[in-house]
Every structure is written in C-alpha cells, then in structure tokens.
Amino acid sequence: MISVRQQENLENIIRLSNVSLAYSADSANVLENIDLSLNKKEFVCVLGPSGCGKSTLLKIIAGFIFPSQGTAQFGTKAIAGPDWQRGVVFQQPPLYPWLNVAENIRFGLKMRHFSKKQSEDLITDYLEKVGLLAFRNHKPYELSGGMKQRVAIARTLINNPLVLLMDEPFGALDALTREQMQAMLRKIWLELNNTILFITHDVDEALSLGTRVLVMAKGPGRIIREYKTSFTYSAAQENTESIYHCDDFLHMRGEILHLIRSAV
Ligand SMILES: Nc1ncnc2c1ncn2[C@@H]1O[C@H](COP(=O)(O)OP(=O)(O)OP(=O)(O)O)[C@@H](O)[C@H]1O
Ligand SMILES: [Mg+2]
Incomplete structure (x- = not known):
C-alpha cells in the first residue's frame, strides 16, 4: 500500500532543493536556500x-539558467534546459508582427504530427478559450495589450504544458482588463488543471488567483512565508468583489503587505 507521503511525492512536478544562485562567480547570491515543490494542479503565486x-526563480524552473548550488528537478529529472512541458508567458508577449493571430498560435504548436484540419480545430478551440475567435485573422498591431497577451497565453497553452510559468503577465494592463484576464486565467486553470507558477506585484491578484501564495524577501532572495488559499474558488463561483471584502482575505492581505514592507 502506498503511504500518504509517497502519494504527495507522486504529485510533485517541480522540486527545487536547497537552490542558491549567483549570476557570476564573484557576485553575491541572488537566491539562497530555496526549497520549493510545485504539485500537480496547484496555482502558486509569488x-x-x-x-x-x-x-530568477522562474528562469531556473523554465531551464533558462541553472542553480549555482542545489538541484532543480522536473518530475524525476534534473532541469537541463527549456521544455515545452514548461510553458512560459512574459509581461511583454513576443508575437511575430508579420503573422496573424491564428498563425502566431500555430507557430507555438509543438505537436507537428497533427493534420492541418486537426491543428486548425485546436487553434479554434484555444482562440475560443481566450475569447479571440473573431480576431483570428488580425495582425498583432491591430490588437490591444490584453488581446496580445491572450494570444501569447493561447500559444503556450495549445501544447497543454504540465506547468505554466507566468512572469507578471498582466502587469502592463489597465485595472479592468487585468480583472478580465484574471477571470479568464482562473477559468482556464479550473478547466485544464495545469500547474501554474504566477509572479505578480499585486497582493490582491495573488490572493484572488492562487491556491498557495509565497512571499519572498531580498538580500539574498528567499521564501519567508507561504499561505494556503482558496479565494480563487469563491471568485470563480461568485465574483471577485465578494472576496475582497471578506475578513479572511483582508487579514491575509494586511499581513502580506506588512511582510513585504518589512522585507525591503
Ligand atoms: N542576467 C543577470 N545578470 C546579473 N544580475 C542579474 C541578472 N538578472 C537579474 N539580476 C539581478 O538579480 C537580482 C534579482 O533579479 P530578478 O529579476 O530575479 O528580480 P525580481 O524579483 O524579478 O524583480 P522585479 O520585481 O523588479 O521584476 C537583481 O538584483 C538583479 O539586478
Ligand atoms: Mg521580475
């Protein structure tokens, strides 16, 4: 019989053990002693x-850079480089200006064995998920910032990556668009169940999206606190306004803001 602990381990997709990182041999550690596991279907906000x-933490998990000390694993293997199973979405979506929306999404498709019809159906499916069905033939210059970010998300999600790594993806958007994008991402996550690591500066955003929220401090960078949260489920069922006024939310929000201010 398998123990609860072993089952937990099986759910681990990403595991960083005692990770430190210095960008050069003669510079100080940017990250120090990071222990972090990401489990299946978790939505972890940082x-x-x-x-x-x-x-830097996200880049290690993406496989763009490697720990100076400690280990970073994806499943049972050491992370040796980028992999489409760990899709990345940045703040400024890098879209090809000469390709239209559908072509930009098709460009991200890694499964080349699909027929043209299968690819087109899949693209239509993801255009619908991100609310861009009517814009499949538009060029990036014809889109708003939020719409460009939706294309970037669809382009990454179309490969159904196990892990979605997002670095302040909504940071450049206005408040209303940002809320719409959060609702879209929450819905997609609930439907697809990918594991998400989501970096943000916005405490409300972290609490309204995540199932776990990590708080970091600097000098050197380390995780100082973590919170299990479930506001995202209420936000999906009701509306985000309702969670913003609940006592648990306000209490956690206040505590986190205090932690971040005292961590600077
Ligand atoms: N390629 C690099 N070479 C050298 N130092 C770097 C490099 N990238 C980042 N750093 C340094 O590492 C530290 C952490 O940077 P990082 O970009 O990870 O911070 P961050 O928490 O994402 O900040 P922000 O919230 O502003 O995006 C900073 O002091 C930065 O100057
Ligand atoms: Mg950053």
Missing part, C-alpha cells in the same frame, strides 16, 4: 519586493 529574485 510575491516579493522588486529585485528579490522572483524572475
């Missing part, structure tokens, strides 16, 4: 002051 190493 908060912390500017420069504490949030993007």
